[in-house]
Amino acid sequence: MGDSTDQHTTARPACPVCGLAGTAIVYGYPMPETFAAADRGEVVLGGCVIEPAMPTHECPLGHRWADDESYGEDVS
Numbered sequence: 001m002g003d004s005t006d007q008h009t010t011a012r013p014a015c016p017v018c019g020l021a022g023t024a025i026v027y028g029y030p031m032p033e034t035f036a037a038a039d040r041g042e043v044v045l046g047g048c049v050i051e052p053a054m055p056t057h058e059c060p061l062g063h064r065w066a067d068d069e070s071y072g073e074d075v076s
């Protein structure tokens with residue numbers, strides 16, 4: 001408890017398909033700053049509908065995947 005890991009917008013996991021850096025997909029109602037970030041290509045707007053097993057990242061080629069497994073894990 002009280003352990004807040006803030007790796008929200010800094011982590012850019014590689015696409016499992018092509019290896020390019022992924023962009024985080026933001027779900028829910030976008031804030032104005034979220035629109036601005038999407039405009040800069042920092043995030044992808046995923047829409048307001050949230051379902052199980054939604055992808056969390058999208059690469060420049062349009063591949064989408066869920067990055068749950070690498071959350072907080074740093075195996076070297």
Ligand SMILES: [Zn+2]
Nearest residue numbers: 015018059063
């Ligand atoms: Zn890709």
